[in-house]
Amino acid sequence: MTEEIIIAGFGGQGVLSMGKIMAYSGVMQDMEVSWMPSYGPEMRGGTANVTVILSSERISSPIIRQFDTAIILNQQSLDKFENSLKPGGMLIYDGNGISRHPERRDINVYRVDATEEAGRMKSPRTFNMIVLGAYLKIKPLIKIENVIEGLKKSLPERYHNLIPLNEKALNRGMEIITRISL
Amino acid sequence: MERELRLMKGNEAVAEAAIRAGADGYFGYPITPQSEILEYLMEANPYQTTGMVVLQAESEVAAINMVYGGAACGKKVLTTSSSPGISLMQEGISYIAGAELPCLVVNVVRGGPGLGTIQPAQSDYFQAVKGGGHGDYHLIVLAPSSVQEMADFVGLGFDLAFKYRNPVMILSDGAIGQMMEKVWLSPYRERSKTVPDWATTGKLPSRQRNIITSLELNPERQEEFNRKLINKYNEIKEKEVRYEEFQCEDAEYLFVAYGTSARVCQKSVQIARNEGLKAGLLRPVTLFPFPSERIGTLSGRAKIILSVEMSSGQMLEDVLLSVNGEVPVYHFGRMGGIVTTPEEVVDFLKLKIMGG
Numbered sequence: 001m002t003e004e005i006i007i008a009g010f011g012g013q014g015v016l017s018m019g020k021i022m023a024y025s026g027v028m029q030d031m032e033v034s035w036m037p038s039y040g041p042e043m044r045g046g047t048a049n050v051t052v053i054l055s056s057e058r059i060s061s062p063i064i065r066q067f068d069t070a071i072i073l074n075q076q077s078l079d080k081f082e083n084s085l086k087p088g089g090m091l092i093y094d095g096n097g098i099s100r101h102p103e104r105r106d107i108n109v110y111r112v113d114a115t116e117e118a119g120r121m122k123s124p125r126t127f128n129m130i131v132l133g134a135y136l137k138i139k140p141l142i143k144i145e146n147v148i149e150g151l152k153k154s155l156p157e158r159y160h161n162l163i164p165l166n167e168k169a170l171n172r173g174m175e176i177i178t179r180i181s182l
Numbered sequence: 183m184e185r186e187l188r189l190m191k192g193n194e195a196v197a198e199a200a201i202r203a204g205a206d207g208y209f210g211y212p213i214t215p216q217s218e219i220l221e222y223l224m225e226a227n228p229y230q231t232t233g234m235v236v237l238q239a240e241s242e243v244a245a246i247n248m249v250y251g252g253a254a255c256g257k258k259v260l261t262t263s264s265s266p267g268i269s270l271m272q273e274g275i276s277y278i279a280g281a282e283l284p285c286l287v288v289n290v291v292r293g294g295p296g297l298g299t300i301q302p303a304q305s306d307y308f309q310a311v312k313g314g315g316h317g318d319y320h321l322i323v324l325a326p327s328s329v330q331e332m333a334d335f336v337g338l339g340f341d342l343a344f345k346y347r348n349p350v351m352i353l354s355d356g357a358i359g360q361m362m363e364k365v366w367l368s369p370y371r372e373r374s375k376t377v378p379d380w381a382t383t384g385k386l387p388s389r390q391r392n393i394i395t396s397l398e399l400n401p402e403r404q405e406e407f408n409r410k411l412i413n414k415y416n417e418i419k420e421k422e423v424r425y426e427e428f429q430c431e432d433a434e435y436l437f438v439a440y441g442t443s444a445r446v447c448q449k450s451v452q453i454a455r456n457e458g459l460k461a462g463l464l465r466p467v468t469l470f471p472f473p474s475e476r477i478g479t480l481s482g483r484a485k486i487i488l489s490v491e492m493s494s495g496q497m498l499e500d501v502l503l504s505v506n507g508e509v510p511v512y513h514f515g516r517m518g519g520i521v522t523t524p525e526e527v528v529d530f531l532k533l534k535i536m537g538g
Binding site: 027035153 | 452
């Protein structure tokens with residue numbers, strides 16, 4: 001099993017930390033993992049993306065151009081990465097601020113309105129956990145208990161009181177993801 | 183003690199491994215894409231635990247000269263930087279090689295020349311392998327291709343540096359520095375309580391004065407010293423060549439690649455094999471000494487050899503020398519901070535097979 005994922009959005013949306021939690025969770029489940037950020041002069045409001053690979057085997061190239069899954073959190077990223085999905089791949093996007101929706105018919109498209117939901121939950125920072133929950137609903141590669149363990153590893157101790165809230169956000173994401181048929 | 187599993191960036195792995203290797207001192211100056219090394223060490227504050235000194239110097243020139251001083255005292259010291267900073271250090275590195283001192287220098291390479299870009303590249307191969315400073319000298323050059331090796335090569339680098347009294351360079355790149363992977367950390371090694379007998383720690387009545395210098399104005403004695411260095415480099419070439427092979431047994435198309443490019447080429451081998459092309463990868467782990475002999479042997483079966491590197495073709499020259507004109511050798515690789523993709527490598531190979 002190898003799952004090659006790109007997560008892309010604005011800086012400040014928690015793109016890199018979501019990837020980090022995925023990677024930590026993968027380690028908790030005894031998988032091979034790699035986390036490769038686009039590093040550079042990006043800043044809040046700029047674009048940020050990260051490639052995460054989860055695999056049962058030794059990972060060859062951490063840098064890839066074709067993905068099994070694209071988690072897309074803004075319009076620029078949708079424009080950039082829609083064509084980087086393998087045929088049959090999965091695209092999850094947040095509808096917030098999207099004016100041109102996904103168009104490819106050879107991929108599976110899902111929508112999760114996580115920005116809206118995070119606002120409704122009055123905790124905008126759980127946004128990325130809603131998205132992660134949505135992803136795990138469709139591809140349950142990592143058990144929730146391992147995600148919680150991953151959260152514990154990647155969050156500083158002083159934020160551990162927020163773990164129940166994050167768990168709630170994960171579950172909420174699982175509930176609100178919808179499949180879009182084109 | 184048990185080895186410990188962590189998920190870390192390559193840069194963080196270097197920093198943690200330095201503490202665990204029993205380093206006495208780190209001297210550095212921040213530069214992207216390797217600033218996490220200094221940041222990690224500052225936060226870890228190992229002076230409180232192992233007594234290791236961590237110091238942010240006022241410049242790279244100062245940092246390498248602090249390394250020179252620490253090494254002359256017989257201490258286990260290192261510095262890290264990225265391409266422009268490593269260029270600034272070249273004078274000091276040449277002096278350290280000339281004074282036959284052990285130390286570790288890590289270069290997390292970014293694109294050049296000049297300030298270039300902060301993205302990954304492999305364009306400092308010549309500088310690392312052929313001697314970036316002046317004079318006849320070589321560094322022992324280790325090329326990690328995973329976060330695990332970023333950690334492992336710190337301990338190995340120190341061992342080789344002290345064994346041969348020679349500076350060792352870890353030649354990495356921005357991709358390996360910035361990416362996170364699983365890493366098994368070695369148990370802590372205690373800092374050495376003794377120093378080698380050549381160290382300048384104050385003259386004792388029982389022995390002659392120890393002098394550390396790279397200066398010798400008598401030409402005969404300087405030539406004699408140059409010959410001594412050659413003998414040392416020859417011994418290193420004989421004993422310390424390291425490489426790894428992937429599916430080379432029946433390879434007709436051989437990729438030679440190190441570091442990040444070697445990871446990319448592992449996938450290229452899979453893609454090519456799925457398309458019926460017998461591809462293989464030889465990954466030099468040491469760039470000096472270079473696995474010339476092994477590449478020469480493998481070239482006997484090969485129809486085409488590609489030197490895949492994120493540069494305009496630098497290691498290419500060492501591959502050409504290894505193959506000695508027996509087989510066509512080409513270079514492929516992106517530059518300017520762009521990481522080559524596995525598919526691009528295979529496409530280029532196919533082009534060459536077609537005679538393009």
